[in-house]
Amino acid sequence: MAKEIPNSLFLLLVVLLGFFAPSAVPSPTSRFQAYLQIDTSHPNPDYPTAISFLVNQTQTLLPHLSHRLLNLAPDKPILLFKWIGRNPSLPSILLNSHTDVVPAEIKKWSHPPFSAHLSPDGRIFARGSQDMKSVGMQYLEALKTLSDDGYVPDRTVWVSFVPDEEIGGVDGVGRLVDWVGFEEEMNVGFVLDEGLANEGEEFRLFYGERSPWWLIVKAVGLPGHGSKLFDGSAMENLMKSIEIIMRFRKAQFRMFRSGVKKEGEVISVNMVYLKAGTPTIMNLQPSEAEAGFDIRVTPNTDINALEKRIQEEWAPSSRNMSFEFIQKILPITTTTANRFNPWYTLLVDAVEKVNGKLGEPEIFPASTDSRFFRERGIPAIGFSPMSRTPILLHDHNEFLCEDVYLRGIQIYESIIRTLGSYTAAGHLLPDSIKDEL
Secondary structure (H helix, E strand, O other): OOOOOOHHHHHHHHHHHHHHOHHHOOOHHHHHHHHHOOOOEOOOOOHHHHHHHHHHHHHHHOOOOEEEEEOOOOOOOEEEEEEOOOOOOOOEEEEEEEOOEOOOOHHHOOOOOOOOEEOOOOEEEOOOOOOOHHHHHHHHHHHHHHHHOOOOOOOOEEEEEEOOHHHOOOOOHHHHHHOHHHHHHHOEEEEEEOOOOOOOOOEOEEEEEOEEEEEEEEEEOOOEEOOOOOOOOHHHHHHHHHHHHHHHHHHHHHHHHOOOOOHHHOOEEEEEEEEEOEOOEOOEEOOEEEEEEEEEEOOOOOHHHHHHHHHHHHOOHHHOEEEEEEEEOOOOOOOOOOOOOHHHHHHHHHHHHOOOOEOOOEEEOOOOOHHHHHHOOOOEEEEOOOOOOOOOOOOOOOEEEHHHHHHHHHHHHHHHHHHHOOOOHHHOOOHHHHHHO
């Protein structure tokens, strides 16, 4: 007759079996999901929980990395991880990502936006899955694999997790590059930042970006009864301007849609809000009306010509119009994306080493934190390893497939190994290019 197992021993066995079960062992996917489940959406991003999670994960996965928490703006923490290279005097590599995400309309999602639901077909649904929590975790997972393989970089590698990119980045990377330690301690020579997904097989790579101009156009006119017909009302004045602006938009869009220019090479203009009147009083024509526009300006835009167009055509004072900019960032220098830039060449080689395909370098259609680095003369490339993926940043049901995420870790392993092992530009350039230089 078999002996009964004591209850205490039975419970211990259950606990041990549960502990060693595969589902209980953290994986790259489960760690990614855990990060996505932290609600860092504006207007109240939970930065403290995100920072605590990242520190705990890194202390477990990469205990040899040191970390530093910068509080350069109230409630806007910047987290830095440092992997010291064999030759710390060389300019370092900075892997940048932002911790914040845009809000999500919960009712319009098939799964809660902060559930990080993994569907049977391998899609991970979450706000930030593409923009850009995936990249931040891929950095750390790639560093773990490299470290486990015994790799040590020649250059120091920094990883930054910054706030507020989605609202302009002024209190995030804007503060970081002004911090005295950025130049004295970090000594950054090259930056990797976010890119975009691509539905095709190629990865997209960005060497510059359009600059945001957030414009408010205002109109004034005489008020009147809702039944009265008269010229020069605020609404009429505003509508004339909107029609003119939309014609400009249509011309730019036509060049993009026809393939004459890429998206990042045209000036985009989108109306984002209208404000006028009182909805509860329908028989009153308002004396003021305004509209807001998100304009994205290309690096080669004739700024004087565009400003003149706004002043004389879009908001002329002769029609009782005025305008103001909520944000106006002048076009920023781009990073050289050809064989004369060793960083670019190294990046391309690293992706191709693991059978990745890169498309032609592009101008990023929106704006990212990269602009702050480029303003300082530091080369920066936008890159997110998301091929065979629809662009869903800021959209409902944003998702990233698990296999694409895991493949991205392998891509970053090759990139970090290649960049971190690079010691001198002269070792990279072939004789033919040296002669040209």
